[in-house]
Amino acid sequence: MKFFVDTAEIEEIKEFSYMNLVDGVTTNPSLIAKSGNDIKDTIKKICTLISGPVSAEVTANDTNEMIEEGKILHGIAPNVVVKLPLTWAGLEACNKLSNLEIPTNVTLCFSAPQALLAAKAGATYISPFIGRLDDIGISGVDLIEEIRAIYDNYDDLNTLILAASIRNISHVTQVAMIGADVATIPPKILKELVKHPLTDIGLKNFLDDWASTGQKIK
Numbered sequence: 001m002k003f004f005v006d007t008a009e010i011e012e013i014k015e016f017s018y019m020n021l022v023d024g025v026t027t028n029p030s031l032i033a034k035s036g037n038d039i040k041d042t043i044k045k046i047c048t049l050i051s052g053p054v055s056a057e058v059t060a061n062d063t064n065e066m067i068e069e070g071k072i073l074h075g076i077a078p079n080v081v082v083k084l085p086l087t088w089a090g091l092e093a094c095n096k097l098s099n100l101e102i103p104t105n106v107t108l109c110f111s112a113p114q115a116l117l118a119a120k121a122g123a124t125y126i127s128p129f130i131g132r133l134d135d136i137g138i139s140g141v142d143l144i145e146e147i148r149a150i151y152d153n154y155d156d157l158n159t160l161i162l163a164a165s166i167r168n169i170s171h172v173t174q175v176a177m178i179g180a181d182v183a184t185i186p187p188k189i190l191k192e193l194v195k196h197p198l199t200d201i202g203l204k205n206f207l208d209d210w211a212s213t214g215q216k217i218k
Ligand code: E4P
Pocket: 006, 026, 027, 028, 107, 127, 129, 131, 132, 164, 165, 166, 184
């Protein structure tokens, strides 16, 4: 499973890029607003740090305007993936951009039929929002499982499942077990993946025992 980092903060991306920990980046209009920076400058800077897919979202509602915005965003760097909302207009724009070989990420997916439509429209990625479904008492992980089963039934559906709106480390484990192609993970959760209390206790014990030997390796 690929790891994308879900942020528009350059400093956070730098932190993960140096050890090749992340394969790509996802942004959305809320994350750009939170960063306080210009979308085009931000995406350009991210693309200098990350050579993998970088999702940048259109903000128009109309198909033709989405296509125009998508072309501008993809023009920033060849690895920019155009993120489009799961509406009829978004699907139509997805289909047209896909025909132009511009990669797309259809976002705000909350159901299996929506994921099926996005795949039929030629989406490169589908982004089911698992945390936001959990928030309303519906299992987001179950949705990933449904989409995986549906896409695996048909050789002609090649859309990649990008598990989004991840809120905890258990989400990461569960979507990896199901076989999501990508998880886009907020920086805070990405850092938490390394933590386990038994690792900390075990390391302390090893180092205490080592100190008692008086030995040094160098
Ligand atoms: C990523 O592509 C999504 O925009 C993001 O994961 C949404 O996460 P949220 O539900 O925590 O805002």
